[in-house]
């Protein structure tokens with residue numbers, strides 16, 4: 001029987017089932033206004049031997065069904081180590097927060113940083129900026145990197161949005177604005193990286209890791225390669241599933 | 251509460267409707283956070299009672315004391331010598347506040363980015379919710395952080411009761427002299443308002459009372475080092491918070507009774523959590539009552555808080571006052587030199603704090619330290635970085651306030667930190 005990891009994030013619920021370390025199935029659904037209901041539906045459809053929950057909403061399940069939990073930080077560490085065994089640093093940009101995690105040789109969490117309180121520079125921020133500029137989120141992340149000196153000075157979602165709107169009104173090219181927004185986010189991520197670790201391999205995961213433009217800018221600025229695993233958006237759920245199997249599988 | 255105190259509250263001048271609201275929020279929070287804990291010691295019953303009567307019986311006691319012409323002296327800092335207040339038969343009460351109450355009112359006088367502790371004591375007063383402030387005869391401030399210094403100016407305009415002690419910024423010979431003089435001046439002030447002279451006898455008795463209280467708190471602190479600890483961090487924090495406004499003699503007796511019970515638990519190997527539960531030492535800004543946020547998060551995340559390197563905690567009871575004096579003057583000197591040992595981040599340099607933190611860490615056999623700064627508390631926020639570079643134990647810095655806005659994020663960070671300790 002399989003082991004399930006479920007990552008209840010602020011925007012999406014991700015679930016992964018594994019058996020003997022092999023990924024069997026995965027599910028991604030929107031968190032919606034009733035994450036508990038959605039999570040229970042997923043649990044029922046998988047009917048796993050054991051489940052471990054992680055993510056912002058992990059305690060929802062732990063209160064209800066006594067599902068053990070681990071934090072996203074630990075889950076990402078386990079998941080990244082599994083996919084990229086030489087991983088030393090993880091960048092995780094999710095719907096509402098950004099985390100940088102450094103790992104030791106064995107894959108244990110050494111140090112971590114999280115942005116506090118607001119959504120500045122996270123997935124939600126990207127969504128709002130993309131829509132202000134009339135891009136879909138996929139288009140937004142696939143814009144070509146262009147040279148430019150335009151700078152976005154505010155990282156607060158509200159102020160940045162009005163800054164963007166006033167730039168549009170001034171007739172600035174929207175592609176240029178989009179690149180400037182990505183540069184501003186990259187700058188924030190890099191300052192967090194410098195505080196925690198820049199050691200390779202550096203793995204970029206979480207919902208925003210599919211944003212190629214952001215990845216390219218960070219790579220260029222730190223002059224190091226960044227790996228985006230194919231399963232980057234379900235890394236937390238994968239980590240939780242591996243933890244479930246290691247912990248309860250014996 | 252055992253009886254209806256409404257007439258008393260009315261007489262004191264509280265805003266009755268708002269006050270009822272406050273009490274019901276407080277009692278709900280207390281139920282959720284405190285009464286839901288498992289394996290609590292019997293001895294906590296007294297402290298539960300004190301909390302349930304925080305605006306009741308204790309206020310009545312103060313009211314009675316006032317009728318007997320005893321002076322009620324309010325304070326905001328562990329630098330204010332309690333011995334002198336007791337030596338004129340005064341009543342000592344801490345006025346710091348730990349809840350987000352009256353912030354809108356407070357923000358009419360101080361900027362938004364003022365630390366929560368300051369906004370709370372102003373907010374409580376401005377919304378007519380603190381019976382303690384209303385009953386005080388004198389409110390003693392001190393020149394520690396900039397926020398407090400400036401807030402006291404405003405507080406004086408509102409209450410007309412402020413008296414501010416000058417606390418030096420350094421600990422050189424000159425500073426010690428200044429501080430010594432300030433203590434003498436404070437003694438004179440207390441004698442003046444109470445009409446009582448401090449005698450060798452009254453000073454000796456007062457010093458002994460305060461030392462006994464400190465010894466009881468030290469005893470409690472040491473018991474938290476056992477694995478498993480016989481008492482939760484939340485409960486121990488509460489005892490420390492109550493030390494600032496309960497009657498000192500009764501309080502000491504109750505803490506000692508509690509410790510007798512805890513010693514028995516230790517002998518039986520009984521604890522509040524399973525053996526091997528990660529032990530966290532908290533270090534930083536004060537935890538004014540009812541600020542239980544961080545302790546609650548830690549203890550709901552699979553760890554136990556075993557100490558507070560804080561003014562509501564270790565910094566309040568670590569040092570005793572030398573009782574071997576033979577004159578009032580000598581007593582004052584001993585008191586002055588006891589207080590200036592306090593390693594508050596408002597001093598520069600303040601290297602002894604790091605040494606004290608390290609030795610407390612070892613003494614309590616802690617597994618990690620969470621450094622807690624109230625947001626906008628620059629002295630502690632900066633020292634948090636300094637400490638990080640000088641310690642080799644697991645360490646995490648957090649900045650927070652009284653609001654619940656950051657609860658989720660804080661919980662994730664604390665849990666992840668605890669995961670690294672396992």
Ligand code: SF4
Pocket residue numbers: 326327328329394395535536561592594595596
């Ligand atoms: S932290 Fe400093 S200013 Fe605050 S109570 Fe302690 S000694 Fe006083």
Ligand code: SF4
Pocket residue numbers: 365366367368394395396397398535536624626627628629630
């Ligand atoms: S917590 Fe910090 S900023 Fe606030 S009153 Fe105390 S020393 Fe000042």
